[in-house]
Amino acid sequence: MGFNEDRKRYLAGLEDKTYFMLGDEACAYGAIFAGCDFFAGYPITPASEVAERLAEELPKAGGLCIQMEDELASMAAIVGASWTGGRSMTATSGPGFSLMQENIGYAIMTETPCVLVDVQRSGPSTGQATKPAQGDMMQARWGTHGDHNIIALSPNSAQECFDMMQECFNLADTYRTPVILLMDGEIGHIRESVTMPALSSIKPAARKMAKPGEDVFGGEELVPGITHYGMGQNVHVTGSTHKANGMRDVTTPHVHEALVKRIYNKIDDNREKIIRVEKDISQNGQSKIGVIAYGATARPSLGAVRAARDDGKNIDFMRLITIWPFARKQVAEFAKNLDMILVPEMNLGQISREIERFVNCKVVSVPKIGGVPHTVEEIYDAITEVAS
Amino acid sequence: MSQPRNQMMNYIREEIMPHRFCPGCGCGTVLNVFTNAIDNLKLDPVKMVCVSGIGCSAWIPSPYFKSDTLHTTHGRPIAFATGVKVMRPDLKVVVIAGDGDVSGIGGNHLIHAARRNIDLSVFMVNNMIYGMTGGQVAPTTPTGVKTSTTPHLNIEPPFQVAELVAAAGASYVARWTTYHVFRLIKAMEEAITKQGFSFIEIVSQCPDNYGRRIGLRTGVEFLKMFKKQAIPIDKARELPEEKLEGRIIVGKLRDRERPEYTSELHRVTKEQVDKIKAEQEKIS
Numbered sequence: 001m002g003f004n005e006d007r008k009r010y011l012a013g014l015e016d017k018t019y020f021m022l023g024d025e026a027c028a029y030g031a032i033f034a035g036c037d038f039f040a041g042y043p044i045t046p047a048s049e050v051a052e053r054l055a056e057e058l059p060k061a062g063g064l065c066i067q068m069e070d071e072l073a074s075m076a077a078i079v080g081a082s083w084t085g086g087r088s089m090t091a092t093s094g095p096g097f098s099l100m101q102e103n104i105g106y107a108i109m110t111e112t113p114c115v116l117v118d119v120q121r122s123g124p125s126t127g128q129a130t131k132p133a134q135g136d137m138m139q140a141r142w143g144t145h146g147d148h149n150i151i152a153l154s155p156n157s158a159q160e161c162f163d164m165m166q167e168c169f170n171l172a173d174t175y176r177t178p179v180i181l182l183m184d185g186e187i188g189h190i191r192e193s194v195t196m197p198a199l200s201s202i203k204p205a206a207r208k209m210a211k212p213g214e215d216v217f218g219g220e221e222l223v224p225g226i227t228h229y230g231m232g233q234n235v236h237v238t239g240s241t242h243k244a245n246g247m248r249d250v251t252t253p254h255v256h257e258a259l260v261k262r263i264y265n266k267i268d269d270n271r272e273k274i275i276r277v278e279k280d281i282s283q284n285g286q287s288k289i290g291v292i293a294y295g296a297t298a299r300p301s302l303g304a305v306r307a308a309r310d311d312g313k314n315i316d317f318m319r320l321i322t323i324w325p326f327a328r329k330q331v332a333e334f335a336k337n338l339d340m341i342l343v344p345e346m347n348l349g350q351i352s353r354e355i356e357r358f359v360n361c362k363v364v365s366v367p368k369i370g371g372v373p374h375t376v377e378e379i380y381d382a383i384t385e386v387a388s
Numbered sequence: 389m390s391q392p393r394n395q396m397m398n399y400i401r402e403e404i405m406p407h408r409f410c411p412g413c414g415c416g417t418v419l420n421v422f423t424n425a426i427d428n429l430k431l432d433p434v435k436m437v438c439v440s441g442i443g444c445s446a447w448i449p450s451p452y453f454k455s456d457t458l459h460t461t462h463g464r465p466i467a468f469a470t471g472v473k474v475m476r477p478d479l480k481v482v483v484i485a486g487d488g489d490v491s492g493i494g495g496n497h498l499i500h501a502a503r504r505n506i507d508l509s510v511f512m513v514n515n516m517i518y519g520m521t522g523g524q525v526a527p528t529t530p531t532g533v534k535t536s537t538t539p540h541l542n543i544e545p546p547f548q549v550a551e552l553v554a555a556a557g558a559s560y561v562a563r564w565t566t567y568h569v570f571r572l573i574k575a576m577e578e579a580i581t582k583q584g585f586s587f588i589e590i591v592s593q594c595p596d597n598y599g600r601r602i603g604l605r606t607g608v609e610f611l612k613m614f615k616k617q618a619i620p621i622d623k624a625r626e627l628p629e630e631k632l633e634g635r636i637i638v639g640k641l642r643d644r645e646r647p648e649y650t651s652e653l654h655r656v657t658k659e660q661v662d663k664i665k666a667e668q669e670k671i672s
């Protein structure tokens with residue numbers, strides 16, 4: 001498992017090389033570089049290429065790749081695999097992501113590290129199956145029932161699809177939680193050059209292991225140490241409310257409250273360590289208008305911001321790299337001297353509403369659905385309209 | 389005078405006893421049978437993972453059996469167990485769950501695991517009802533039975549789950565009842581030892597939420613009924629279908645060798661690893 005000789009031998013053939021590939025494929029290679037031991041999935045556009053590439057390549061590195069009967073099973077299998085100590089993942093799109101929700105909640109409640117890739121396509125339902133969208137932003141946050149937190153990252157290039165797989169697995173292992181790579185179909189199917197890192201630069205986060213006999217589901221720390229199957233610890237893993245020792249207790253109010261709050265807080269209290277944003281602030285610092293975007297939409301957004309600057313307008317730009325936990329502090333700070341923020345997204349305004357909650361200035365949603373990403377002109381026009 | 393300690397308590401998480409099963413419930417019998425099978429096989433529970441779903445029967449291993457346990461979502465234990473097994477082929481992975489869990493909501497996982505012939509042992513406790521939720525109709529409830537969601541009597545025919553699993557490709561399939569404890573112990577030993585997907589349908593009793601509705605008040609009444617209804621599979625094969633109405637066919641339905649999924653998966657994976665190794669050696 002992990003970085004054994006088989007894995008290193010395989011990666012030695014790839015390190016430091018640059019290839020032209022799809023975002024989905026970059027995600028697959030990124031997973032292998034991240035030490036992914038197990039993939040379980042079910043075909044769906046526009047995420048199938050993640051499974052196909054892993055099916056081809058992961059066994060060469062000694063990892064296991066299987067196709068399950070559906071997405072419920074895929075999500076279940078990666079949780080089971082994770083308790084053996086392996087790094088495990090799945091990849092899907094909207095319809096499959098919907099089917100995974102119950103077992104995502106299970107992974108949250110049992111504090112199981114694992115990674116999900118959601119290559120978003122146009123919904124609801126089967127929608128425009130082959131067209132990109134960013135419609136699952138809120139489903140990623142709240143898709144499974146009950147109070148919880150989630151970590152979700154949004155790449156905007158094939159290179160980031162590659163790089164973020166390491167980040168996802170490291171966050172999953174550090175915080176003992178499922179982590180979502182919240183891609184969109186545009187980025188999944190973009191074809192760009194991707195540079196593989198040197199093997200020596202890979203620093204996988206290790207899971208904190210519980211000492212023999214130590215509680216695996218509670219204790220002093222926000223993130224308890226884990227134990228794996230076959231270690232003789234008789235670990236009891238349940239999605240029911242449980243005590244620190246893993247035993248069910250579904251009636252005592254404070255047991256439930258303490259468990260759910262700790263699981264919630266382990267992400268909330270570490271948000272500043274988790275969150276990444278990227279800013280491109282207008283040179284003279286006089287901007288009254290800002291643009292916030294993420295994923296594929298960040299690309300035409302930045303293009304439009306630059307075009308507007310060429311016209312002599314002062315516009316600030318921020319890209320959300322971490323979607324959840326939400327970069328509320330960073331967004332508030334970005335908004336401090338602005339009168340208005342434009343938020344282009346490939347949905348009817350999911351993240352713009354989240355931004356509204358944390359800023360005092362006006363927030364203008366620039367939505368687009370229908371399966372065609374925003375053009376630079378469309379966002380430029382939106383900027384000019386409010387800036388004139 | 390204190391009673392001598394039951395040897396089987398070695399396999400039980402004793403600190404959480406007494407168990408929560410209703411009086412007369414078949415789950416206690418299944419737990420007892422299971423510990424006896426493990427004891428006879430001299431299996432170290434440290435080398436086992438018990439996986440279950442949601443339901444009364446799912447509580448047999450979770451939390452009572454002392455091994456690594458995975459108490460999963462309703463219907464999905466076989467899918468969770470698949471991830472455990474392929475990653476740790478050296479561990480015995482056993483699924484114990486209810487008829488609703490395994491053949492209703494989780495039926496798709498059941499037939500596909502059987503088709504793959506993955507080396508799991510699945511013990512389905514068939515009490516012919518959704519016990520935990522209060523006695524609603526299950527895919528295994530006999531036609532004509534009144535349940536809380538079939539107040540005008542069940543119009544659906546019940547699933548023959550053992551036959552279904554045999555047809556789907558499992559290596560080992562048997563059906564016994566909670567009356568046949570010694571046969572059941574033996575069958576569990578065979579199932580756990582078998583390489584490949586092994587499945588035992590354990591016809592069991594739920595006096596509270598099923599018996600109440602069909603006029604059987606106690607576990608004993610159920611056992612007497614099972615004794616009467618049981619017909620060995622060899623005998624059953626000689627009888628026309630209409631003569632089997634209301635009978636429970638017991639015995640071994642399948643015991644055969646077929647390629648096993650986990651070892652096949654590791655074989656093809658190793659082939660790929662070896663190919664890379666050979667390529668690299670050629671270069672250097």
Ligand SMILES: Cc1ncc(C[n+]2csc(CCOP(=O)(O)OP(=O)(O)O)c2C)c(N)n1
Nearest residue numbers: 442443444445462486487488489518519520
């Ligand atoms: C997705 C989902 N649907 C419904 C339930 C409610 N539920 C809990 S147990 C159960 C039925 C259990 O029946 P069975 O599997 O036969 O087990 P038994 O209690 O009879 O042993 C149901 C429907 C649930 N927990 N999850």
Ligand SMILES: [Mg+2]
Nearest residue numbers: 486487517519
């Ligand atoms: Mg039942």
